[in-house]
Amino acid sequence: MRSFRLALIFLTLFSVVGFSQSTSTAKPAPGFSLDTIDKSVDPCVDFYQYACGNWIKNSEIPPDQAQWVSFVELNERNRNVEKDILEKAAAGGKERNAIDQKIGDFYGSCMDEKTVDSKGIAALKPELDRIDAVKDKQALIDEIAHVHMVGPNPLFNFYSSSDLHNADQVIANIDQGGLTLPDRDYYLKDDEKMKGIRQHFVEYMDGVFVLAAAKPGESGAASGMDAMSSKDAETVLRIETAIAKAQMDRTARRDPKNRDHKMSRADAVALAPNFHLDRYFQDVNAPSFSELNVGNPDYFKQINALLETEFLESLKTYVRWHVLHAAAPWMSQPFVDANFKFQQVLTGQKEIQARWKRCVSLTDRQLGEALGQRYVDVTFGPESKARMLKMVDALEQSLDSDIHDLSWMSADTKKEAKVKLEAIRNKIGYPDVWRDYSSVTIKPGDLVGNLERTTEFESKREIAKIGKPLDRKEWGMTPPTVNAYYNPSYNEIVFPAGILQPPFFDPKLDDAVNFGGIGLVIGHELTHGFDDQGRKFDPHGNLHDWWSEEDGKEFEKRVSCVADEYSSFVAVDDVKLNGRLTLGENTADNGGARIALAALERLIAEDKTGKEGQTIDGYTPEQRFFLGFARVWCEKRRPEVARMRVLTDPHSPGKYRVDGVVQNMPEFQKAWSCKAGQPMVAENACHVW
Ligand SMILES: [Zn+2]
Numbered sequence: 258m259r260s261f262r263l264a265l266i267f268l269t270l271f272s273v274v275g276f277s278q279s280t281s282t283a284k285p286a287p288g289f290s291l292d293t294i295d296k297s298v299d300p301c302v303d304f305y306q307y308a309c310g311n312w313i314k315n316s317e318i319p320p321d322q323a324q325w326v327s328f329v330e331l332n333e334r335n336r337n338v339e340k341d342i343l344e345k346a347a348a349g350g351k352e353r354n355a356i357d358q359k360i361g362d363f364y365g366s367c368m369d370e371k372t373v374d375s376k377g378i379a380a381l382k383p384e385l386d387r388i389d390a391v392k393d394k395q396a397l398i399d400e401i402a403h404v405h406m407v408g409p410n411p412l413f414n415f416y417s418s419s420d421l422h423n424a425d426q427v428i429a430n431i432d433q434g435g436l437t438l439p440d441r442d443y444y445l446k447d448d449e450k451m452k453g454i455r456q457h458f459v460e461y462m463d464g465v466f467v468l469a470a471a472k473p474g475e476s477g478a479a480s481g482m483d484a485m486s487s488k489d490a491e492t493v494l495r496i497e498t499a500i501a502k503a504q505m506d507r508t509a510r511r512d513p514k515n516r517d518h519k520m521s522r523a524d525a526v527a528l529a530p531n532f533h534l535d536r537y538f539q540d541v542n543a544p545s546f547s548e549l550n551v552g553n554p555d556y557f558k559q560i561n562a563l564l565e566t567e568f569l570e571s572l573k574t575y576v577r578w579h580v581l582h583a584a585a586p587w588m589s590q591p592f593v594d595a596n597f598k599f600q601q602v603l604t605g606q607k608e609i610q611a612r613w614k615r616c617v618s619l620t621d622r623q624l625g626e627a628l629g630q631r632y633v634d635v636t637f638g639p640e641s642k643a644r645m646l647k648m649v650d651a652l653e654q655s656l657d658s659d660i661h662d663l664s665w666m667s668a669d670t671k672k673e674a675k676v677k678l679e680a681i682r683n684k685i686g687y688p689d690v691w692r693d694y695s696s697v698t699i700k701p702g703d704l705v706g707n708l709e710r711t712t713e714f715e716s717k718r719e720i721a722k723i724g725k726p727l728d729r730k731e732w733g734m735t736p737p738t739v740n741a742y743y744n745p746s747y748n749e750i751v752f753p754a755g756i757l758q759p760p761f762f763d764p765k766l767d768d769a770v771n772f773g774g775i776g777l778v779i780g781h782e783l784t785h786g787f788d789d790q791g792r793k794f795d796p797h798g799n800l801h802d803w804w805s806e807e808d809g810k811e812f813e814k815r816v817s818c819v820a821d822e823y824s825s826f827v828a829v830d831d832v833k834l835n836g837r838l839t840l841g842e843n844t845a846d847n848g849g850a851r852i853a854l855a856a857l858e859r860l861i862a863e864d865k866t867g868k869e870g871q872t873i874d875g876y877t878p879e880q881r882f883f884l885g886f887a888r889v890w891c892e893k894r895r896p897e898v899a900r901m902r903v904l905t906d907p908h909s910p911g912k913y914r915v916d917g918v919v920q921n922m923p924e925f926q927k928a929w930s931c932k933a934g935q936p937m938v939a940e941n942a943c944h945v946w
Contacts, residue, residue: 267733267742268785268841270756270778271328272906287330288759289770289888291874301931301938305915308887318893321611323604326892326911327760328739335632335737335755339617342631356627359699363624363711366704367587367616373704377589378469380705381580384408385469388577394569398533401576402540406716407709409583411435411576412500412560413532414552415541417722419746421517421550424798427722429543431525431534432516432552433504436497437582439603440904444494444501450900454602455494461599462490465581468591492571493578496563503559507905508838511790513745513800518551525549529557531564541716544724586615587704605895623711625735626692632737633687637754644764645685645757645775648856649750652779653678655856656848659946665815670808674787677803680796681786682729682749686757687736692718741778743785745794750782760888768869769878772857773885780849780856784946787848788841789816818943819843822921826913829899834909842908843917848946850886850918857882879928887915 295310306313318325346353346361347368353361366372373380384404391397401412414434420426438444438458443451466486509515526534528551551557564572585596597609609615620628660666660674697714699707722728729747734740737755744751752775756762762775785791792812795801804812823843824836836843861869861878870878892911894902899910909917919925920939931938 267744268782268788268791268845270741270781270908271739272902272908287327288763289766289774289885291876291884293888293891294884299935300929301926301935303916304883304919304925304929304937305887305890305912308884308915309891309911312888312891313893316891316893318895320607321609321614323606323898324892324894327889331739331755331758331761334758335636335739336614336617338635339621339628339632339737340613342628342635343617343620346631355695356630359694359697360620360624360628360631362699362701363707364616364620366699366701366707367619368612369702369704370590370612372702373587374589376705378471378592380588381469381584384580384584384709385577388573388580391569391573394531394564394572395533395536397569397572397576398537399540402537404576404580406541407713409579411579413557415537415543415720417719418550419727419798420519421513421746421800422519424746425727427725427727428519429538429546429549429723430552431549431557433500433556435500435579436504437493437579438497439901441501441504441506442904444498457599457602459487459490459494461595461602462493462578462582463487464595465585465592466490466578468595469577469581489574489578492574496567496571496575499563500560503556503563505553505556507907508835511838511841511907513790513793516550516552517800518554519548520551520554522547522549525551525557528554529561531561532557541720543720546724584705584708587619587708601897603897603901605897619708621735621737623708623715624694624697626688626732627694629687629736630691633754637686637736637757641754641757641762641764642685645752645762646683648771648776649683649685649779651856651860652776652783652852653681655852655859656780656783656946659848659852659855663946665811666808667805670803670805673803677748677786677796678783680748681783682747684732684749684751686752686754688730688732690730741782743782743791744798745786745791746798748786748794748796748798750779750785752778752782760885766885767871767873767878767881768860769857769873769881770885772853772860773882773887774889776853776856777849777886777889780851780853781845782849783852784845784848785841787946788844789813790841812945815943815945816840816844818941819847819945822939822943823909823913823917826909826917828903828910829894829896832900832903834903834913839907839909843914844945846909846914846918847921847943850922851924851946853886854879854882854922854924877928879924883919883925883928886918890914 293309293312295307295314298307298310300307316325322329343360343364346357347365349361387403388400391400404411405415412435414432416430417427418430420428443454463486466489467483470486505515585592600606657675657678660671660678663671694714697710732751733742733744734751734753736753738753739755741750741752741756743749756778757775760774761778762771792804793800793802795803820836820840822836823834823839826834828834857878864870873881876884890911894910902910908914916937920937921942921944923942925931926938
């Protein structure tokens with residue numbers, strides 16, 4: 258239930274693929290270095306290649322990774338810190354406090370591969386028996402409600418979030434969901450690649466169904482289960498294809514207005530009677546409510562018909578599949594292998610990650626604010642927070658004067674924009690109030706049970722918020738996370754402790770490099786409040802238009818320039834970027850770079866010592882700013898994951914996050930003495946913020 262909310266609402270800096278971060282423990286943290294530069298390349302021809310060329314030459318994607326980039330490198334470093342914490346906590350002893358008991362025993366149960374293997378499918382038997390026992394379609398809804406609480410989300414999503422029109426209030430939401438593959442296109446596109454992936458998907462399901470049906474000591478095939486399981490796999494693919502057809506696509510969903518359908522509870526129930534929503538809400542023990550938001554009403558109408566036409570047994574197979582697929586990575590070896598084999602098809606990753614890496618990530622996912630407390634104790638001091646606050650101030654000032662100087666916006670809309678900017682809150686490092694996990698029982702030797710109980714804890718916590726005032730202290734990322742986000746409903750920018758280190762932020766380096774790194778990240782998040790999505794929310798986080806009609810049109814004209822620019826970039830082979838899917842992120846990258854550089858220029862102008870304006874190692878502060886920026890995005894991707902990301906990721910690949918931005922900046926042209934007509938000098942440069 259939890260990971261999904263993040264994807265839907267938050268505007269992040271970077272998207273992580275599955276559980277895919279690593280490197281050896283001995284390597285130092287990735288930092289800024291002139292060694293990454295390829296001086297044989299002209300920076301005005303391809304700045305990314307200039308700044309990252311040697312990094313690309315000298316880096317290899319580790320076999321247990323789908324891609325390699327600073328975010329992933331840093332994540333790996335953080336994961337090593339977490340591992341030390343968890344190993345100590347797992348060792349037990351009298352000095353363990355309540356938090357160490359939870360995270361230690363959880364991690365321990367995950368690392369206890371022997372117990373996991375000896376249990377095999379038995380670990381999941383109670384859940385599978387419940388599904389088997391379902392006698393009619395109403396009882397199936399009861400079972401889906403149970404599965405939603407303790408595990409995955411077949412059929413649809415139920416969650417709480419702030420009301421789009423009254424951000425201070427939390428309301429219930431139902432929305433489309435229930436696919437296994439990363440996007441609806443995987444079911445609907447008919448090119449050879451997608452057909453191949455669907456074939457692998459059926460084989461994966463087939464294999465897991467056989468494993469699940471096998472009795473101890475026999476292979477599924479020997480027991481004659483294979484024919485039945487392949488029929489089951491076809492059933493799941495048929496149902497999920499129908500679900501995919503009914504879903505709104507990712508690009509349309511970026512517009513919050515397309516997801517804004519508040520209605521009475523009675524109307525929602527009547528919209529799709531076969532969902533038996535009243536019964537469902539009771540099953541999940543939702544507080545009483547009279548209104549809710551239905552993210553995609555058409556979806557519920559169409560799936561209502563599907564629930565009519567599909568046999569109960571087929572729908573049970575579909576739910577059974579979701580339970581098996583979600584548990585597979587945490588069950589015995591044959592399930593883990595089958596699951597990873599399919600991950601490989603999607604991402605190209607060569608080897609599965611070491612178990613400890615997977616278990617650290619799982620503990621972070623399930624008990625993130627318990628593990629996060631310990632992480633912060635070890636890594637994050639008050640001086641980091643103070644320096645970060647100063648930079649946030651500088652960037653806010655910079656965006657303020659950028660808005661003030663805009664030629665295309667009227668004075669009235671500027672006034673409103675300023676109000677919104679001043680209302681943006683910031684969160685740095687870790688939450689003021691930690692989540693209290695004391696009600697969750699964690700048992701040694703019970704990984705699947707621990708997973709269910711921690712998921713149920715989170716589901717209950719989410720549902721209990723319905724009808725309550727919004728808790729603005731809450732965080733949507735855990736402290737060790739290497740990422741950042743803007744949340745339009747909260748009108749806030751958030752920077753977890755995990756990202757406040759090199760190459761984003763290095764206290765030993767000059768301000769120019771840091772403004773290109775974390776300064777640009779801050780500018781990126783601030784700009785999200787004013788991108789094509791964020792601009793639709795007012796200072797309080799309500800979906801409310803504060804723009805004059807004329808200014809709105811001017812804005813749309815300017816972002817269309819950005820959409821067209823990025824649509825021309827090739828992501829992999831013959832596949833081009835989707836300029837509309839990536840529009841918000843590209844706008845944030847462009848605006849972020851501009852205001853971060855302006856903040857640096859002000860620092861230089863105000864510095865009486867002349868230190869800030871110094872040339873270091875032959876590079877001016879402006880040049881070092883752009884080098885610091887590019888370093889963050891030096892990147893390698895396997896072709897499989899590159900294809901996946903074109904369809905699913907609102908962020909552009911690293912090369913275009915750099916080159917797509919600098920070619921729009923006269924400041925870049927000046928810093929590197931580029932001439933008109935060179936590739937890094939766009940003829941029709943786009944400029945929004
Ligand atoms: Zn972003």
